[in-house]
Amino acid sequence: MPELPEVEVTRQSFAARIRGARVTAVRLGKPLRWPLGCEPETLVSQSVGEVTRRGKYLWLALDRGGLLMHLGMSGSLAFSAAAQGPGPHDHFDLVTNRGTLRLTDPRRFGAVVWASAPDAGAAGKLLAGLGLEPFDPAFDGAHLHAALRGRKVAIKQALLGGAIVVGAGNIYACEALFEAGIDPRTRSDRLSRPRCDRLAEAIRQTLTRALELGGSTLRDFRDAHGMAGEFQLQARVYGRDGERCVRGDGGVVRRIVQGQRATFFCPRCQRR
DNA sequence: AAGTGGACCTGCTAGC
DNA sequence: TGCTAGCAGGTCCACT
Numbered sequence: 001m002p003e004l005p006e007v008e009v010t011r012q013s014f015a016a017r018i019r020g021a022r023v024t025a026v027r028l029g030k031p032l033r034w035p036l037g038c039e040p041e042t043l044v045s046q047s048v049g050e051v052t053r054r055g056k057y058l059w060l061a062l063d064r065g066g067l068l069m070h071l072g073m074s075g076s077l078a079f080s081a082a083a084q085g086p087g088p089h090d091h092f093d094l095v096t097n098r099g100t101l102r103l104t105d106p107r108r109f110g111a112v113v114w115a116s117a118p119d120a121g122a123a124g125k126l127l128a129g130l131g132l133e134p135f136d137p138a139f140d141g142a143h144l145h146a147a148l149r150g151r152k153v154a155i156k157q158a159l160l161g162g163a164i165v166v167g168a169g170n171i172y173a174c175e176a177l178f179e180a181g182i183d184p185r186t187r188s189d190r191l192s193r194p195r196c197d198r199l200a201e202a203i204r205q206t207l208t209r210a211l212e213l214g215g216s217t218l219r220d221f222r223d224a225h226g227m228a229g230e231f232q233l234q235a236r237v238y239g240r241d242g243e244r245c246v247r248g249d250g251g252v253v254r255r256i257v258q259g260q261r262a263t264f265f266c267p268r269c270q271r272r
Numbered sequence: 273a274a275g276t277g278g279a280c281c282t283g284c285t286a287g288c
Numbered sequence: 289t290g291c292t293a294g295c296a297g298g299t300c301c302a303c304t
Contacts (some may be wrong), residue, residue: 073297107281288291
């Protein structure tokens with residue numbers, strides 16, 4: 001589900017409110033993707049510090065260590081003063097004196113993992129190998145071009161891999177490739193430097209636009225206030241197979257499958 | 273090393 | 289109306 005914009009929107013919606021709160025209890029539901037990695041009681045009485053984001057992960061700092069959180073495909077976080085009794089899909093509650101941070105995740109691909117530092121233990125292992133942040137000044141066409149050298153996978157799959165640049169998932173990878181006019185099936189090492197420049201810019205623009213619109217809500221995404229996003233209403237190709245290309249070039253959006261994921265693109269204006 | 277496919281889990285929708 | 293197959297925003301891991 002949540003790609004970089006949704007995770008960042010979520011972060012912004014509760015980070016300031018939870019900062020300084022003291023943990024009073026921790027409740028676990030069904031198992032998530034990975035075990036918490038500590039006894040829940042050890043978190044009690046610690047206070048919450050900054051909430052930061054790396055790729056699609058959130059790091060919630062505590063006095064001693066912190067929690068690395070991932071929303072998987074169907075997860076969302078809510079922070080509310082008066083949390084209701086947990087529903088069947090509420091699998092983690094961090095109860096504090098200011099409210100409860102709750103992870104709701106029907107499919108349970110998400111995770112909450114304790115580590116002594118973001119670069120240590122289980123968290124370090126998950127974050128190692130992540131590519132550049134898309135808004136890092138170092139992420140540009142030159143970086144993209146260099147990272148794609150020798151890679152034969154289709155550019156769409158290279159973007160989804162997350163080892164070159166993080167944050168663009170299935171929706172935004174499709175949208176960015178559309179903006180850049182690049183066929184998602186293009187072999188990574190065949191992308192010229194100028195096209196890499198355009199793609200890097202398109203990724204940043206697409207993610208920026210999504211952030212402004214509060215992310216995408218396909219079915220269940222909500223920020224920590226319960227607000228839905230609106231980017232999906234403006235998606236140009238994602239989910240629009242069979243529709244006329246918005247560029248008015250006479251192309252019709254196609255849906256194909258790459259690496260077992262759906263890809264949407266206009267064969268007319270997106271070139272190899 | 274890089275590429276491929278399977279795995280994890282549940283809910284919703286389209287189609288019969 | 290009811291059942292089933294197929295699909296969904298992610299990404300790790302085993303295998304070639």
